[in-house]
């Protein structure tokens with residue numbers, strides 16, 4: 042699967058994913074109005090609005106990008122109706138030729154992880170029939186429970202040719218609270234990185250592993266160390282844009298071949314029309330603002346590669 046991502050990155054010359062993290066307050070009035078007229082101010086109405094919003098953004102950016110990263114929390118807040126919109130979004134993006142990184146940060150004891158892995162990446166047996174649930178291409182995984190909590194995801198990657206991004210050093214302000222704690226003189230994120238390499242060695246796909254790592258753009262010094270520790274691990278890099286990460290901060294996430302990282306921006310792209318820089322598009326043309334924001338992001342990142 043990682044080779045498919047690399048091929049799409051090479052083709053688009055865009056090592057990015059657009060974060061489809063729709064919040065109702067980013068959704069322009071004309072979309073909300075239409076969905077509420079049809080479904081009322083209900084969970085169904087909200088779920089329809091986020092789907093319509095996503096669809097327009099995907100339509101306006103899919104020729105420029107290799108991948109998207111829907112954040113499942115943004116959909117789950119609307120319950121089942123939200124999850125239906127998550128699924129519609131995944132299906133639509135895949136129809137448009139995009140790879141989908143489901144950002145669900147799953148991980149539990151082995152048997153429960155196996156069910157998560159089946160639901161998000163694999164296939165479930167129902168009597169004599171087999172179905173795939175969310176069928177995303179990649180999934181983010183929380184490694185806190187250790188190897189038995191991660192192995193079921195790795196197994197599904199091997200059986201179904203899927204990919205993972207395991208949390209190693211996250212982009213948020215408190216990430217150091219646990220992740221930077223020293224254990225035998227070394228920060229926890231380095232120990233997790235070594236485990237990710239070990240898990241990933243069983244899951245190689247060409248020069249890179251299908252087991253990738255989440256490494257925040259907001260900690261450039263640490264990403265430099267992690268790049269050296271994990272030369273064949275693809276990085277999913279959140280934190281660019283809205284969280285303050287810049288192109289210069291990202292440079293160390295990439296290998297010398299210009300590969301090795303896919304950079305996410307969610308609010309910076311989907312809510313671009315609200316930024317001063319893109320205000321001229323106006324809410325009616327929010328998706329055109331997103332397109333311009335993608336073009337600018339790609340140029341910005343390529344300028345440091």
Ligand SMILES: O=c1ccn([C@@H]2O[C@H](COP(=O)(O)O)[C@@H](O)[C@H]2O)c(=O)[nH]1
Pocket residue numbers: 060062112144210211212213255256257279280281282283284305306307308309
């Ligand atoms: O370390 C992490 C891991 C995941 N995320 C997720 O990425 C996006 C970031 O959104 P922005 O609007 O571009 O800030 C969001 O879905 C997070 O849950 C992260 O930010 N950091």
